[in-house]
Structures are given as structure tokens and as C-alpha cells.
Amino acid sequence: MTDTYLARIGKLIRTARLHRGLTQSQLAEALGTSQSAVNRMESGQQNLSLEMVARIGGALDSEIVSLGYAGPMHLRVEGGRRLSGAIDVRTSKNACVALLCASLLTTGRTTLRGVARIEEVYRILEVLGSIGVRSRWINDGADLELTPPARLSLDDMDADAARRTRSVLMLLGPLLHLSDRFRIPYAGGCDLGTRSVAPHLSALRAFGLHVTATDGSYHASVEASVSPQRPIVLTERGDTVTENALLAAARNPGTTVIRNASPNYMVQDLCFFLELLGVRIEGIGTTTLVVHGKADIDCDVDYAPAEDPVEAMSLLAAAVVTGSDLTIRRVPVEFLEIELAVLEEMGLEYESTPEYTSRNGRTRLTDLTVHPSKLTAPTDKIHPMPFPGINIDNVPFFAVIGAAANGTTLIHDWVYENRAIYLTELTRLGADVKLLDPHRVLVQGPVRWRRNELVCPPALRPAVVILLAMLAAEGTSVLRNVYVINRGYEDLAERLNSVGARIETFRDI
Ligand SMILES: CC(=O)N[C@H]1[C@@H](OP(=O)(O)OP(=O)(O)OC[C@H]2O[C@@H](n3ccc(=O)[nH]c3=O)[C@H](O)[C@@H]2O)O[C@H](CO)[C@@H](O)[C@@H]1O
Numbered sequence: 001m002t003d004t005y006l007a008r009i010g011k012l013i014r015t016a017r018l019h020r021g022l023t024q025s026q027l028a029e030a031l032g033t034s035q036s037a038v039n040r041m042e043s044g045q046q047n048l049s050l051e052m053v054a055r056i057g058g059a060l061d062s063e064i065v066s067l068g069y070a071g072p073m074h075l076r077v078e079g080g081r082r083l084s085g086a087i088d089v090r091t092s093k094n095a096c097v098a099l100l101c102a103s104l105l106t107t108g109r110t111t112l113r114g115v116a117r118i119e120e121v122y123r124i125l126e127v128l129g130s131i132g133v134r135s136r137w138i139n140d141g142a143d144l145e146l147t148p149p150a151r152l153s154l155d156d157m158d159a160d161a162a163r164r165t166r167s168v169l170m171l172l173g174p175l176l177h178l179s180d181r182f183r184i185p186y187a188g189g190c191d192l193g194t195r196s197v198a199p200h201l202s203a204l205r206a207f208g209l210h211v212t213a214t215d216g217s218y219h220a221s222v223e224a225s226v227s228p229q230r231p232i233v234l235t236e237r238g239d240t241v242t243e244n245a246l247l248a249a250a251r252n253p254g255t256t257v258i259r260n261a262s263p264n265y266m267v268q269d270l271c272f273f274l275e276l277l278g279v280r281i282e283g284i285g286t287t288t289l290v291v292h293g294k295a296d297i298d299c300d301v302d303y304a305p306a307e308d309p310v311e312a313m314s315l316l317a318a319a320v321v322t323g324s325d326l327t328i329r330r331v332p333v334e335f336l337e338i339e340l341a342v343l344e345e346m347g348l349e350y351e352s353t354p355e356y357t358s359r360n361g362r363t364r365l366t367d368l369t370v371h372p373s374k375l376t377a378p379t380d381k382i383h384p385m386p387f388p389g390i391n392i393d394n395v396p397f398f399a400v401i402g403a404a405a406n407g408t409t410l411i412h413d414w415v416y417e418n419r420a421i422y423l424t425e426l427t428r429l430g431a432d433v434k435l436l437d438p439h440r441v442l443v444q445g446p447v448r449w450r451r452n453e454l455v456c457p458p459a460l461r462p463a464v465v466i467l468l469a470m471l472a473a474e475g476t477s478v479l480r481n482v483y484v485i486n487r488g489y490e491d492l493a494e495r496l497n498s499v500g501a502r503i504e505t506f507r508d509i
């Protein structure tokens with residue numbers, strides 16, 4: 001075995017352990033070894049016998065460290081089945097990753113309730129772990145507890161994990177209060193064409209942050225004496241840039257005004273969390289945020305992020321394309337109202353329960369029951385807008401819904417340079433999808449789906465859209481390399497199976 005191979009196995013063990021919600025000591029106990037031996041295994045510094053590999057597999061109740069796991073994960077979908085029953089929406093990837101970064105604002109302990117067990121969260125946990133933050137899953141893996149070290153070891157940041165997510169950018173806001181010189185690897189995330197960091201850098205300049213981008217990293221230096229002297233006007237109403245400005249403003253002892261802020265769901269979750277840290281924020285849910293920060297924050301904080309509107313839209317689309325009666329519980333309806341209004345105009349039949357609140361006590365939820373409906377294409381084009389508007393991440397689902405409807409649906413994704421293109425993959429499953437230009441696709445319905453074998457595009461939502469079309473297509477389809485889906489959805493295949501889908505997970509040997 002080479003060193004790199006050991007390091008790879010070590011990473012797999014670590015991911016599997018985190019997935020099971022075990023600490024290194026708990027795994028060590030199950031294996032009859034020491035915590036330091038587990039630590040060596042995870043960092044690739046311990047030779048492993050096949051017997052030990054098998055024991056680890058047993059202890060983690062997973063074939064994760066079997067020969068097959070090193071390869072990518074694939075799905076085999078037996079389509080053409082109706083879904084039925086009820087399925088819960090989980091907490092959102094986008095709020096969870098922001099909150100993980102926000103945990104660096106306090107020297108106290110952060111408890112996050114019901115955090116989705118998704119790859120994107122694991123990547124940020126790996127990054128935080130590498131700089132010294134201790135994390136452990138508690139309450140049978142339902143909740144997550146984070147404890148910062150006395151001093152972060154920023155030079156040890158796990159670059160591989162950081163490069164696989166764009167959310168790592170949100171470390172800039174908290175870190176500028178903790179260090180006057182640090183480095184963050186270039187951010188990854190969905191490959192949707194150029195995704196600028198310029199708005200982040202321009203917003204954070206007001207807090208004394210200067211960044212040069214060389215050698216695969218953002219090199220940050222901070223002039224601690226600089227703080228915003230006038231309102232920060234964001235050059236784009238982006239979600240993560242707003243969050244970064246909020247994270248920086250939270251520990252600015254004065255008042256920071258952020259204009260052209262995104263009022264979107266993940267930003268609201270972050271604001272509610274910051275309020276628990278004692279940061280007062282006016283204008284939550286609007287485009288002007290007035291933040292009364294605190295120079296030092298040292299309290300413990302306990303917060304339950306809200307449900308994911310994009311997952312809700314995904315499940316709703318699953319019901320629509322499979323012509324199913326399905327109840328989607330815990331839908332954050334405030335962030336899906338426009339999508340629902342459009343779908344209703346298209347002929348979607350659904351009912352919703354009276355509203356109730358999410359565990360954060362703020363976000364409005366409802367349970368939606370979707371019925372098989374005869375849909376007509378929307379009269380107007382589907383295009384996203386910053387909230388309130390059709391959420392950009394929900395736009396791809398209109399391609400698969402449009403395919404199921406009678407008539408022509410025009411989808412105009414002005415936001416991303418490179419996302420609409422992936423929707424043309426639906427033609428390989430029988431849909432009539434024409435790319436008019438890189439931003440616009442024309443979908444002609446109704447479709448007769450047919451099975452196929454495809455590789456996931458490098459973009460989360462288009463990948464899920466393809467999976468949904470496979471659920472609708474009679475016969476057995478295969479979707480290869482679904483890491484990108486696991487980035488944002490917890491056990492999607494298993495959960496869809498619980499409402500009648502038949503999806504099998506397999507891996508290359
Ligand atoms: C972790 C996280 O929260 N990710 C979300 C966040 O990413 P994030 O905030 O990183 O989104 P980007 O910064 O990539 O912005 C998305 C795109 O919108 C463009 N843009 C945005 C706002 C604007 O007013 N004008 C404009 O042109 C940007 O140039 C870019 O092309 O927001 C995106 C847009 O809602 C979502 O798809 C992502 O799921």
C-alpha cells in the first residue's frame with residue numbers, strides 16, 4: 001500500500017465515522033484499540049491489515065471501507081412506479097453550511113439541531129476539524145455540537161475538502177476577526193460557469209480585508225483598525241455574499257448597514273442564529289440589514305435551522321413527474337409560494353395544511369399533498385429572481401415538470417452561465433429539450449420518458465432533475481457518480497424508496 005492509498009482509506013474511515021456520528025474514541029472502543037491509533041489510521045499514518053479494514057467496516061456498519069467504496073457511488077433506478085405516503089423535508093444545505101462557518105464567531109459551544117447529513121456539511125466539518133474545531137454528532141446523530149479550540153490552526157486547513165465546496169468562502173467573514181493573515185483555498189461547489197468572488201471581497205474590504213489570489217489560494221490580510229464608515233452596498237444581491245457581510249458585521253462593535261442584501265432563506269436562518277449570539281439585526285427578510293455587532297462573543301448557542309425549500313421543490317417535482325399522490329411534510333412555504341402559484345396556474349392539484357412553525361420558531365411550514373394532475377405549460381417563461389421570486393435553485397425542476405406538461409415551457413436561467421445546458425441531458429431520457437442559447441431552454445411536453453444510463457452532470461439540481469426523470473421512465477435506468485447529489489440531499493435514494501421508489505445504490509469494485 002502506498003502512503004496516498006493509506007491516506008485515502010483514512011479519509012474514507014473518517015467520513016464513515018462522522019456519518020455514523022461516532023467520535024474517534026468511540027470507534028477506538030468498538031475496535032478495541034486506542035483513540036490515537038484511530039487518529040493515525042484517519043491521517044493515513046497507520047498500516048492497516050485486511051482484517052482491521054473488515055473490522056472497521058463492521059464497527060461502522062457500512063461497506064464504506066470495503067473495496068468498492070473507494071470508487072464513485074451510482075444509482076440503479078427501477079422507474080415507472082407511483083410514489084405514495086408522506087416524506088419530510090430536511091434542513092437546508094445552504095443554511096447549515098453558513099451556520100457551521102458562523103460557529104467560529106463565538107468562543108462558546110454551538111449546537112445545531114437536525115443538521116442534514118450531507119457531503120457538503122462533511123466537507124465543511126473536515127475543514128473546521130483541520131483547523132482545530134471539535135465536532136460531534138449527538139442525540140443519535142440528529143444534532144451536531146461544535147467546540148472551537150483556544151486558538152485555530154489556520155495553516156493546517158484541509159485544502160482538499162475546502163476546494164470541493166464554495167461555502168468555504170464564508171470563513172472569510174468570521175476569520176477576519178481572528179487573524180490578521182490567513183489563507184483559504186480557492187472555492188469549489190457546483191460547476192455552473194464562472195462564479196465570482198469579487199462581491200465578497202468588495203464587501204469585506206470595508207472591514208479591512210485585502211485578498212490576493214495566487215497559487216490556488218486566497219491570501220488574506222486584515223487591517224484590524226478598519227471598520228465600515230458608511231453603508232456597505234453589495235454589488236450583487238447574492239446569498240453567500242450577504243452572509244459573509246453579516247458574519248463580518250456580527251463582530252464589528254459598531255452598527256453596520258448592508259444594502260442590496262439577499263433576504264433569502266439561508267440568510268434569514270443565519271440572522272436568527274446571530275440574534276441568539278446577542279447580535280441585534282433590523283430588517284431581517286428585507287434588502288437592508290442593520291447589524292448591531294459585538295466585539296466579543298463568548299456564549300454557547302443552540303439553534304435549529306429551517307427546512308430546505310429546494311428539497312421541498314425537488315420532492316414536489318418527484319410527485320408531479322411520477323403522477324403520484326404524495327404528502328410532502330415540513331415545507332417552508334414562504335420560500336416556495338411563487339413556485340406553487342405558477343404550478344397552480346399550470347393545473348397542479350394540491351392541498352396544504354394550516355401553517356405551523358419550524359423548530360427555529362420563525363420559519364412558516366406547511367404539509368403539502370400533491371395529486372396526479374393534468375398540467376399545461378406555463379404561459380410565461382420561467383425565470384429566477386432574488387427572493388421573493390422563483391428561487392434560482394428551483395428553476396431546473398421546471399424543466400422536468402414542463403416535460404410532463406402539455407405545451408412549450410421556456411426556461412430562462414439568466415443567473416448561471418452554465419446550468420441550463422445540463423438540462424438538455426433530459427433528451428437522453430426521451431424529453432424534447434432544445435437549447436436556444438447558454439441561458440435558455442425550450443421544453444416541449446408531454447414527454448414519454450424512456451430509460452437510459454447517464455453520468456451525473458457536475459451540478460446538483462440538474463443531477464436531481466435527471467434522477468426524477470429516471471423515476472418516471474419505465475424500466476431500469478442507471479445514474480452514475482452521484483456525489484454531487486449527496487452534496488445536498490441526505491439519503492435521497494433511501495428516502496424516496498420509503499415512499500415507493502425503487503432505487504438501488506451500488507459502487508464500482
Ligand atoms: C451555499 C449557498 O448558499 N449557495 C447558494 C448561493 O450561492 P452563492 O451565493 O455562492 O451564489 P453566487 O455568488 O454564485 O451567485 C449566483 C449567480 O448569480 C449571479 N447574481 C446573483 C445575484 C445578483 O444580484 N446578480 C447576479 O448576477 C452571480 O453573478 C452568480 O452567477 O446562492 C445561489 C444563488 O441563489 C444558489 O444557487 C446557491 O445554492
Ligand SMILES: C=C(OP(=O)(O)O)C(=O)O
Pocket residue numbers: 166167188189190191393460461488
Ligand atoms: C448551486 C448550488 O450549490 P453551491 O452554491 O453549494 O454550489 C445549489 O445548491 O444548487
